[in-house]
Protein backbone atom coordinates (compact mmCIF):
# COMPACT_ATOMS: atom_id res chain seq x y z
CA UNK A 1 0.00 0.00 0.00
CA UNK A 2 1.31 3.44 -0.91
CA UNK A 3 1.88 5.96 1.83
CA UNK A 4 -0.28 9.06 1.93
CA UNK A 5 1.12 12.11 0.15
CA UNK A 6 1.33 13.92 3.47
CA UNK A 7 3.67 11.24 4.81
CA UNK A 8 5.93 11.64 1.78
CA UNK A 9 5.85 15.40 2.36
CA UNK A 10 6.82 14.92 6.02
CA UNK A 11 9.72 12.69 4.98
CA UNK A 12 10.90 15.54 2.76
CA UNK A 13 10.53 17.96 5.68
CA UNK A 14 12.80 15.73 7.81
CA UNK A 15 15.61 16.41 5.32
CA UNK A 16 14.86 20.10 4.68
CA UNK A 17 18.07 21.62 6.00
CA UNK A 18 16.89 25.06 4.78
CA UNK A 19 14.81 25.15 7.98
CA UNK A 20 17.89 24.91 10.20
CA UNK A 21 18.73 28.63 10.58
CA UNK A 22 15.16 29.31 11.78
CA UNK A 23 15.32 26.26 14.04
CA UNK A 24 18.53 27.54 15.63
CA UNK A 25 16.88 30.89 16.38
CA UNK A 26 13.73 29.33 17.87
CA UNK A 27 15.76 26.83 19.93
CA UNK A 28 17.82 29.76 21.28
CA UNK A 29 14.63 31.51 22.38
CA UNK A 30 13.34 28.33 24.08
CA UNK A 31 16.64 27.93 25.97
CA UNK A 32 16.59 31.59 27.02
CA UNK A 33 12.96 31.48 28.21
CA UNK A 34 13.03 28.16 30.10
CA UNK A 35 16.23 28.27 32.11
CA UNK A 36 15.69 26.64 35.56
CA UNK A 37 16.53 22.96 35.28
CA UNK A 38 13.76 21.98 37.70
CA UNK A 39 11.20 23.68 35.43
CA UNK A 40 12.67 21.98 32.36
CA UNK A 41 12.50 18.60 34.10
CA UNK A 42 8.87 19.23 35.01
CA UNK A 43 7.96 20.23 31.44
CA UNK A 44 9.81 17.23 29.99
CA UNK A 45 7.74 15.00 32.26
CA UNK A 46 10.56 13.56 34.40
CA UNK A 47 8.28 13.14 37.48
CA UNK A 48 5.57 11.58 35.30
CA UNK A 49 7.96 9.06 33.74
CA UNK A 50 7.00 10.01 30.19
CA UNK A 51 6.65 13.22 28.20
CA UNK A 52 4.12 15.74 29.55
CA UNK A 53 3.32 17.36 26.20
CA UNK A 54 0.92 14.66 24.90
CA UNK A 55 -1.11 14.89 28.13
CA UNK A 56 -1.31 18.69 28.09
CA UNK A 57 -2.37 18.67 24.44
CA UNK A 58 -5.55 16.81 25.43
CA UNK A 59 -7.01 19.97 27.01
CA UNK A 60 -7.10 22.31 23.99
CA UNK A 61 -7.84 19.48 21.58
CA UNK A 62 -10.68 18.14 23.70
CA UNK A 63 -12.14 21.61 24.26
CA UNK A 64 -12.04 22.46 20.57
CA UNK A 65 -13.54 19.16 19.42
CA UNK A 66 -16.32 19.61 21.97
CA UNK A 67 -17.00 23.15 20.78
CA UNK A 68 -17.21 21.89 17.18
CA UNK A 69 -19.92 19.44 18.25
CA UNK A 70 -21.82 22.13 20.18
CA UNK A 71 -21.65 24.43 17.15
CA UNK A 72 -24.15 22.07 15.53
CA UNK A 73 -26.49 22.11 18.53
CA UNK A 74 -28.89 25.09 18.59
CA UNK A 75 -28.79 27.23 21.74
CA UNK A 76 -25.27 26.16 22.82
CA UNK A 77 -23.45 29.30 21.65
CA UNK A 78 -22.27 30.35 25.13
CA UNK A 79 -20.99 26.89 26.03
CA UNK A 80 -19.22 26.58 22.71
CA UNK A 81 -17.59 29.99 23.14
CA UNK A 82 -16.37 29.00 26.63
CA UNK A 83 -14.79 25.84 25.24
CA UNK A 84 -13.04 27.74 22.47
CA UNK A 85 -11.64 30.16 25.08
CA UNK A 86 -10.51 27.34 27.38
CA UNK A 87 -8.74 25.72 24.45
CA UNK A 88 -6.88 28.91 23.54
CA UNK A 89 -5.75 29.44 27.16
CA UNK A 90 -4.64 25.80 27.50
CA UNK A 91 -2.32 26.07 24.50
CA UNK A 92 0.40 27.88 26.48
CA UNK A 93 1.47 25.06 28.86
CA UNK A 94 1.11 22.42 26.14
CA UNK A 95 3.22 24.44 23.70
CA UNK A 96 5.84 25.21 26.34
CA UNK A 97 6.27 21.52 27.18
CA UNK A 98 6.41 20.66 23.48
CA UNK A 99 9.04 23.29 22.71
CA UNK A 100 11.23 22.16 25.62
CA UNK A 101 11.14 18.57 24.31
CA UNK A 102 11.74 19.81 20.77
CA UNK A 103 14.80 21.87 21.73
CA UNK A 104 16.51 18.64 22.92
CA UNK A 105 15.93 16.53 19.83
CA UNK A 106 17.74 15.41 16.68
CA UNK A 107 17.90 17.78 13.71
CA UNK A 108 15.43 15.73 11.64
CA UNK A 109 12.98 15.74 14.54
CA UNK A 110 13.44 19.49 14.96
CA UNK A 111 12.48 20.08 11.31
CA UNK A 112 9.29 18.04 11.62
CA UNK A 113 8.59 19.59 15.01
CA UNK A 114 8.85 23.09 13.58
CA UNK A 115 6.13 22.32 11.02
CA UNK A 116 4.06 20.67 13.78
CA UNK A 117 4.26 23.84 15.86
CA UNK A 118 3.37 26.08 12.90
CA UNK A 119 0.22 24.02 12.24
CA UNK A 120 -0.76 24.35 15.90
CA UNK A 121 0.06 28.06 15.91
CA UNK A 122 -2.24 28.56 12.93
CA UNK A 123 -4.94 26.55 14.73
CA UNK A 124 -4.57 28.73 17.83
CA UNK A 125 -4.80 31.90 15.73
CA UNK A 126 -7.95 30.65 14.01
CA UNK A 127 -9.55 29.73 17.33
CA UNK A 128 -8.54 33.09 18.80
CA UNK A 129 -10.29 34.82 15.88
CA UNK A 130 -13.25 32.48 16.28
CA UNK A 131 -13.55 33.47 19.95
CA UNK A 132 -13.55 37.18 19.07
CA UNK A 133 -16.27 36.64 16.48
CA UNK A 134 -18.33 34.78 19.07
CA UNK A 135 -17.97 37.72 21.49
CA UNK A 136 -19.18 40.01 18.70
CA UNK A 137 -22.17 37.75 18.11
CA UNK A 138 -21.05 36.77 14.60
CA UNK A 139 -21.81 33.09 14.94
CA UNK A 140 -21.54 32.04 11.28
CA UNK A 141 -18.00 33.28 10.73
CA UNK A 142 -17.04 32.12 14.25
CA UNK A 143 -18.12 28.57 13.43
CA UNK A 144 -16.29 28.61 10.10
CA UNK A 145 -13.12 29.84 11.79
CA UNK A 146 -13.54 27.09 14.40
CA UNK A 147 -13.85 24.42 11.73
CA UNK A 148 -10.74 25.75 9.97
CA UNK A 149 -8.94 25.70 13.34
CA UNK A 150 -10.01 22.11 13.88
CA UNK A 151 -8.54 21.20 10.49
CA UNK A 152 -5.25 22.86 11.40
CA UNK A 153 -5.07 21.20 14.81
CA UNK A 154 -5.86 17.86 13.16
CA UNK A 155 -2.96 18.39 10.77
CA UNK A 156 -0.76 19.34 13.71
CA UNK A 157 -1.81 16.16 15.50
CA UNK A 158 -0.99 14.04 12.45
CA UNK A 159 2.47 15.59 12.27
CA UNK A 160 2.88 15.05 16.01
CA UNK A 161 2.09 11.37 15.44
CA UNK A 162 4.81 11.21 12.79
CA UNK A 163 7.23 12.80 15.23
CA UNK A 164 6.35 10.43 18.06
CA UNK A 165 5.95 7.13 16.21
CA UNK A 166 8.07 7.29 13.07
CA UNK A 167 10.80 9.54 14.45
CA UNK A 168 10.44 8.15 18.00
CA UNK A 169 10.73 11.44 19.85
CA UNK A 170 9.55 10.85 23.41
CA UNK A 171 9.82 7.05 23.25
CA UNK A 172 12.04 4.96 25.54
CA UNK A 173 15.05 4.08 23.38
CA UNK A 174 16.29 1.34 25.71
CA UNK A 175 12.97 -0.49 26.05
CA UNK A 176 14.23 -3.44 24.00
CA UNK A 177 17.42 -4.02 26.02
CA UNK A 178 15.89 -6.72 28.29
CA UNK A 179 14.85 -8.60 25.14
CA UNK A 180 18.33 -8.47 23.62
CA UNK A 181 20.48 -9.80 26.46
CA UNK A 182 20.36 -13.37 27.74
CA UNK A 183 19.16 -14.11 31.25
CA UNK A 184 21.50 -15.14 34.05
CA UNK A 185 24.95 -14.04 35.17
CA UNK A 186 27.64 -13.16 32.63
CA UNK A 187 31.28 -12.24 33.18
CA UNK A 188 31.95 -8.99 31.32
CA UNK A 189 35.38 -7.88 32.55
CA UNK A 190 37.95 -8.19 35.36
CA UNK A 191 37.59 -5.89 38.36
CA UNK A 192 41.25 -4.89 37.98
CA UNK A 193 40.56 -3.75 34.42
CA UNK A 194 38.10 -1.09 35.60
CA UNK A 195 39.61 2.29 36.51
CA UNK A 196 38.42 3.75 39.80
CA UNK A 197 35.76 6.46 39.45
CA UNK A 198 35.74 6.52 35.63
CA UNK A 199 33.15 5.36 33.13
CA UNK A 200 34.08 2.27 31.15
CA UNK A 201 32.27 0.93 28.10
CA UNK A 202 31.56 -2.83 28.15
CA UNK A 203 29.48 -5.17 26.03
CA UNK A 204 27.06 -8.03 26.62
CA UNK A 205 25.38 -9.92 23.77
CA UNK A 206 26.27 -7.04 21.45
CA UNK A 207 24.61 -4.53 23.77
CA UNK A 208 26.77 -1.63 25.00
CA UNK A 209 27.04 -1.20 28.77
CA UNK A 210 28.52 1.52 30.93
CA UNK A 211 30.29 0.61 34.16
CA UNK A 212 31.54 2.69 37.07
CA UNK A 213 33.84 1.18 39.70
CA UNK A 214 33.98 2.64 43.19
CA UNK A 215 36.23 0.49 45.35
CA UNK A 216 35.03 -3.10 45.12
CA UNK A 217 31.59 -2.00 43.99
CA UNK A 218 30.67 -1.78 40.32
CA UNK A 219 27.53 -0.14 38.94
CA UNK A 220 26.48 -1.13 35.44
CA UNK A 221 23.77 0.35 33.21
CA UNK A 222 22.79 -0.06 29.60
CA UNK A 223 24.87 2.49 27.72
CA UNK A 224 21.99 3.27 25.34
CA UNK A 225 20.42 6.48 26.64
CA UNK A 226 16.67 6.09 26.99
CA UNK A 227 16.17 9.59 25.56
CA UNK A 228 17.54 9.20 22.04
CA UNK A 229 20.14 6.39 22.24
CA UNK A 230 23.13 8.56 23.13
CA UNK A 231 26.26 6.62 24.27
CA UNK A 232 26.39 7.01 28.05
CA UNK A 233 29.85 5.40 28.22
CA UNK A 234 31.11 8.55 26.47
CA UNK A 235 29.42 10.82 29.04
CA UNK A 236 30.73 12.11 32.32
CA UNK A 237 30.55 11.07 35.95
CA UNK A 238 28.47 13.55 37.95
CA UNK A 239 28.93 13.58 41.73
CA UNK A 240 26.94 16.72 42.56
CA UNK A 241 23.56 16.00 40.94
CA UNK A 242 21.74 16.55 44.23
CA UNK A 243 21.94 12.93 45.39
CA UNK A 244 24.44 12.78 48.26
CA UNK A 245 26.88 9.90 47.97
CA UNK A 246 25.36 8.77 44.68
CA UNK A 247 27.36 8.81 41.46
CA UNK A 248 25.48 9.71 38.30
CA UNK A 249 26.25 9.71 34.59
CA UNK A 250 25.42 12.52 32.17
CA UNK A 251 24.64 11.77 28.55
CA UNK A 252 26.98 13.43 26.03
CA UNK A 253 24.13 14.27 23.64
CA UNK A 254 21.48 16.23 25.55
CA UNK A 255 22.82 16.07 29.13
CA UNK A 256 20.25 13.77 30.70
CA UNK A 257 21.54 12.61 34.09
CA UNK A 258 20.94 9.11 35.48
CA UNK A 259 21.81 7.50 38.81
CA UNK A 260 24.48 4.86 38.22
CA UNK A 261 23.13 2.82 41.13
CA UNK A 262 19.41 2.79 40.27
CA UNK A 263 19.26 3.97 36.67
CA UNK A 264 16.66 6.57 37.68
CA UNK A 265 16.39 9.84 35.78
CA UNK A 266 17.85 12.67 37.84
CA UNK A 267 17.51 15.28 35.07
CA UNK A 268 15.82 15.18 31.67
CA UNK A 269 15.21 15.42 28.79
CA UNK A 270 15.06 11.63 29.34
CA UNK A 271 11.97 10.51 31.20
CA UNK A 272 12.54 6.72 31.29
CA UNK A 273 15.10 5.11 33.62
CA UNK A 274 18.13 3.25 32.29
CA UNK A 275 18.09 -0.56 32.44
CA UNK A 276 20.22 -1.32 35.50
CA UNK A 277 22.22 -4.54 35.87
CA UNK A 278 22.87 -6.42 39.10
CA UNK A 279 26.59 -6.98 39.62
CA UNK A 280 28.88 -9.27 41.61
CA UNK A 281 32.58 -10.04 41.65
CA UNK A 282 33.53 -13.74 41.39
CA UNK A 283 37.23 -14.64 41.49
CA UNK A 284 38.15 -11.18 40.27
CA UNK A 285 35.66 -11.26 37.38
CA UNK A 286 32.80 -8.75 37.23
CA UNK A 287 29.53 -10.52 36.48
CA UNK A 288 26.28 -8.82 35.53
CA UNK A 289 22.67 -9.91 35.35
CA UNK A 290 19.70 -7.97 34.04
CA UNK A 291 16.49 -8.76 35.92
CA UNK A 292 13.67 -9.68 33.49
CA UNK A 293 16.13 -10.32 30.66
CA UNK A 294 15.28 -12.74 27.94
Ligand code: FES
Pocket residue numbers: 225226227228229230231251252253254255256269270
Ligand atom coordinates in the same frame (compact mmCIF):
# COMPACT_ATOMS: atom_id res chain seq x y z
S1 FES B 1 20.37 10.91 23.91
FE1 FES B 1 19.47 12.74 24.58
S2 FES B 1 20.09 12.88 26.63
FE2 FES B 1 20.91 11.03 25.97
